[in-house]
Structures are given as structure tokens and as C-alpha cells.
Amino acid sequence: MSTSSHAEGLQGSPARMSPDATPVSARRRIPLRSTCAQPHVCPAPVRMQVLSRTPMFAGLVEEQLADIDRRMTSLSWAEGDALHVEGAPAEHLYLVAAGRAKAYRTAPNGQEVVVELLGPGDLFGGLRTLGQEAYAETVEALTTVCALRIGDDAFRQILGEHPEVGLRVLEDTTALLAQARTDVTRQSTATVAERLAAVLLRLAEKFGEPAREGGTLIELPLSRADLAGMTGSTPESVSRVMSRWRKDGVIDAGRRWTAVRDPRWLAEIAGAEA
């Protein structure tokens, strides 16, 4: 559910190097694929494909999509770059074309709390039209990212011409709200292990790819610190829990990568709801 990730972007040649078997020594290889090879330009057909696969524009015909495409500008960022920062005036809506990004807030005490992970087809950003004065989150590229961007006026035009688009965005936002409230609930009542299990399940569902060694590889370069940010915890606590699970064969993980071996068992731990 939530902003799905069908439009799986164009993936470059697998930069994957790990062998088939997974002895303890091979754990450290990074099995993440590099995505969106071309740095600063998304060719027109790719852009069209992204638009056509985005739930937000479902039901529009090619001509209409081309019209919308003309009003969007395509941009790209390198890993570690910020697409926009918390507190800056909200002037654009973004649509991810390829790559991964994380949206996080910085708490008063300085900790980063990750509120959403973004992939192809996901919508983020903000606009005055939607009642947002400033971006509430910082969005940072986890891999090379390509995204389409649209401004306030153009978005308002599109809404005028295609009212159903607004409804789709509303659906989307409603789903995000439901998920955020699920997070609040879990944060308030569950232990670190339970929260981590739920997070990993959600990631596996949204970003998972079947791995050769069996299980589901989460196609995201997440550090322990990132996972800590998503569970409202610390890198140390995350590390401890994951070590235990690795010994039990529930998951597999290394430097900035994670795979789920036994989803059932994780679901058991999570206690319900994803």
C-alpha cells in the first residue's frame, strides 16, 4: 500500500558482486544495484513512462501526459545530496523517476527521524496551494536520484484541467496519514525489536527483490544509523537486534544492506500491522 513503487525505473547493469553462497566472510559485499546511470538528463520516453505509471496520473491518455510532462523539469542528484531541506519555503512538488531517497526530520535534540523512504513513482515536497508554507522534512538521496519537479502555478493548472488528479493525490495523502499514525501507535507501544521487524517488513514489501541466495534483498543502502532513525532508536540497539536475528537466520545483513530470510518470523515479532 501507500505510494507504491511499480515504476521500477531503469536499473543499470547490476553492480552486484557477491557470490551465490553466503558464507560469513561474504556478508560484507554490497549487493545494491546502481540505478539511473545517466547523471543529469532523463530522456523524454523515460519521463513519459514514469508519468504513465504513477498512480496520481492514472487514467490520463498519452497526449495529456505529454502536456503535463512539458510543465515539469527533470533534475538529478548524487548520493548524499539534499533534494530540499526542512524549513525552506515549499515551492515544488517532486515525483521520483529513479533512485532512492529518505525524508527525515531533525528533532530538537539533533537526532534524525526518518519519516518516509522514497522510490520511483513516489510523490513528495510541498506547495502553498496545498497549505504548506515550508517543507517539513529534508529529503536526501540514498543513491543517484532522478526526479521530475513542478511548481505551484503549473500544478494548479493541472488540477483545474484534471480534477481527478486532486482526488488521487488526496488518496495518496490519506494513505500516508494512516501510515504515519500507525507509526505513532507503534512508537508508543512497541519495543525496538518489534518496531524494527515492522520496518524491515515494510521495506521488503516496497523495495524488496528476490535474492539469489533465497530471501528478499532490500534494495536500499541503509546504515544502522538510518534504520535507527526509522525505528526511533539508536545504531547500537539496531545492531544488537540484527546480530541476534542474523544468528537465528531470520535476516542477513552487512554494511549498508539488508535481506529478509524469514518474513513470517518477522511478522510474528512485529505483532501485526505493517
Next chain:
Amino acid sequence: MSTSSHAEGLQGSPARMSPDATPVSARRRIPLRSTCAQPHVCPAPVRMQVLSRTPMFAGLVEEQLADIDRRMTSLSWAEGDALHVEGAPAEHLYLVAAGRAKAYRTAPNGQEVVVELLGPGDLFGGLRTLGQEAYAETVEALTTVCALRIGDDAFRQILGEHPEVGLRVLEDTTALLAQARTDVTRQSTATVAERLAAVLLRLAEKFGEPAREGGTLIELPLSRADLAGMTGSTPESVSRVMSRWRKDGVIDAGRRWTAVRDPRWLAEIAGAEA
């Protein structure tokens, strides 16, 4: 911000009994006003007034509002009643006309986590049209509540006739999303005291009325357990913190009522953001 509470419903005669001064002995009186005296019927002019003051329908003329009013049914509930329950098929949108309600989820461990407090003008519920299969929360009346209700078909009709209404709902939902994510962040990083301070400030802003004794009375019959549900904590912890603050003169509180005496100090504790 968020779904504001301008439409202050009709308040019946004050059921307030506390004396002017507030010696320690008088703390226990319930200074809450009973709202919406008439049980099962909201007279037409009142309904129109509610609609006209709701942000969602801002900009519509009287005639249009009357048209919308005709498609909504008015209902009322007694304190403790559930307006709808978590998991039931989402078939209605509700608009609070008078009274207070809380929306909460029940965590796997049985704890109730309050995700929103509702007053006149607030929108809640869910519809298939908005992508909701089932209600995600249970909404329970804290006082006698009157609300207007609308079904899927009628809502879709209204959206068709007045596209701008959809945009307003979207604004509203966006604001709720931002707030929910603020909650997630706070839940992950702040202490119980900090969270409670933030919650009280938010309540004072939305439901506060200047009290005779000075300070701001929060017009909600909230128990320690309710506050615990809003802070992701326990009644005991909430009680401890509030006792301390009462000794320091920061707040005043009794059985199911709370007043803020020194908002500045609370804001200091909360550390930022409401």
C-alpha cells in the same frame, strides 16, 4: 493550525460550579461546560452555521451550502459512545457540529493511543472514494456530540460540483499528515515531560478558553489515561509530571480537567514545535 475549531458550536448554560478563587480544595470541581444540550436533533439553522464556518466549504454561497446540507444527516451521541470503530468498513465522512471526541487506535498490546482530538468543524471518518477500506481509528464521544454525516455517493457528487472542496480536504489532510509526523518525531526523541508539555500546549491552543482564575482552561474532560494515550505513556507517569508542574504553578488540574497557567514555561520544556 490543523483542522481549526472556529465553529464553537452552541454551548448550553455553563455547568460550571467552581468558585472564583482556587484554593487547593476547589481543585476537584469539574469546570467543563456541557455542550449541545438537545440530544437527537440539530435544528436547520445550526447545521447551516456549522457548514458555513467549516474551512472545507469556505467560499460556497448559502444556496450551495443548503444543497449540501440536504445530503447530510445529523446525528448525536452520548459521552462514551463510539461514533465509529476501528476496522469497520469506511462508509461515511463526519463533520463535528458540537461537542468533543477522541480518535484512537488500539495497539496489539491493548493500549489505546489517541491520534486526534475533535471539536466543532473537524472532519473525520473515511470513504472508499478516498482509498480507505476500513476506519483506521475508533472515535469516541468525550461529551455529548452532534455531527453531520455524508456517504460515498453524495460526497462524490459534491466533489464533482465543487472541485475546490477536494482541494480544501487535501489541505486539511496534508496538515494532519505533517502533525502526525511531528508526533512520530517527538515520540522517538522526547521524554514524557517534553511530550506532555507539547500536547498540553496544542490542546490549549485548540480547545483553550480563558479561565476566570487566570490561565487557559482546556475544555475537554480528559483523564490521566487519556493524556497518557496522547503522550504514548502511562497514567502514572502523566500524574507524576503533572503533580510536579502543579506544585511549580505551571498548570492546574483535577479530575478530568486541566488548565495551563504558564504557557511560556511549557513551551520551554517542550523544546519547540507544537
Next chain:
DNA sequence: GCGGTTGATTGACGCCCGTCATGGTCCGAG
């Protein structure tokens, strides 16, 4: 007024987990 009930307060105890610190491993640069 008077008991029963509900809600609030306060104390004691213990565990989860955040914090600090150390050492190991992997990776890229030169």
C-alpha cells in the same frame, strides 16, 4: 448525608534501552 465506584496520587522495584567506550572489519585513496 453516606457508601460504592471511579479516578488520581505516590512509592518501590526492575527492565529496557540509551550512552559511552573499545576493538574489529571493510573500503577507497594514494
Next chain:
DNA sequence: CTCGGACCATGACGGGCGTCAATCAACCGC
């Protein structure tokens, strides 16, 4: 190959806060 830096693992310690329990004040119905 070697060095340095980033990331991860693991141990020890302590505090915040959840849990259990007893007491008490306030409210309601009679």
C-alpha cells in the same frame, strides 16, 4: 600494499519510565 576513515559489533553502566500496589480524594446515586 598500506594507511586512514567510515561503519559495525559488543560490552558495561545507569537512568527514565513502565509495572504493581496501596492509599486517598472526588463524584454519584440512594
